[in-house]
Amino acid sequence: MSSIYPVFRYPDARAAVAFLRDAFGFTVQQVDEDSDGNVRHAELRYGDDLVMLAGGDGPQVRPADDDYRIYVVVEDIDAHHKRAAAAGAEIVAEPFDTDYGSRDYAARDVAGNVWSFGTYRP
Template identity: 50%
Template sequence: MRTVYPLVRYRDAGKAVEWLVQAFGFEVHELHTTADGGVGHGELIAGTGMIMTSPGEPGGPGVYVAVDDPDAHHARAVAAGAEVTMEPADKDYGSRDYACKDLEGNIWYFGTYRP
């Protein structure tokens, strides 16, 4: 059972959900719409984890997501227009990681580390 849900804010949460699915391979679990038809709350699944999206100003400390193949994941993100801030690299703690910004500047980290 999940107990921690990172929350990522976007000025255009609907557009962000579409991009996160395309760029990072998330699956939509649930979307709640606002009275004007926008996305007010989104729940996206990545493996056994879940993130939540909501409208608001982007920013914050970032989100780390464990993936099986960071190099293939990196290629997918780049193809979707992600701004890479750290190229894929082997880390001294045994993980292979990379980092990028999404379409509104939130920082995402992806790698093989699974605490």
Template identity: 45%
Template sequence: MAGVAGGVPTVCPTILYDNAKAAIRTLTQALGFTEEAVYEDGNGSVLHAELSCGNGRVMLGSRGREGVFAKAMAGAGPAGVYVVVDEVDGHHARAVEHGVEILMPPTDQDYGSREYLARDAEGNVWSFGTYAPGSAG
């Protein structure tokens, strides 16, 4: 399979939001993502944003724009995204502190992971856990 050198993620979930600026605030302040890039149009609509967590990235933008991708995503939603974190309980506490809706508190899973589930303000489900896909032989 072709990949990109230098640890650049080769799979990036992309989510469109009615209020992309609020989503960026929640993802960075409450869920520990780092803002890497945000591009806005003259009206303040988020054309494209990239947020990182570990070596992964999520791309997001505002709904209601023009273009093939925006039209294809018009009826899409909500999405589910899994994010690997080292310290699930501390991550969960931060999310709770910021008022994020928790769907499942930190729970030990039968397959050895500790995980919790949260929903953002626009219905997307974010899973945070210690299971790292592809790390097992």
């Protein structure tokens, strides 16, 4: 079972889901929409692997230039966040609880890449 998942953000997540399914052969595992029908989270499989994606204005805090990130499942978000902050990581989203039961935070690494950490396991 994986603990690291690529996460993509698309301006039109619904079109991205359809494209990845039709063009690249991904299987749609899950699509969650907000009250306006916009895709806020989707999970697509390719064989045994999984990617997650969301629309450009999802509910989580996302820097404007963050179109791609890695999501890593960790058991204790608060301890992980404390360690990252103590090591000098730029925290771009303080720990927060999601409406789907996860606790997440995000940090930027030394090269500017954003890493998301959370308790949600697809």
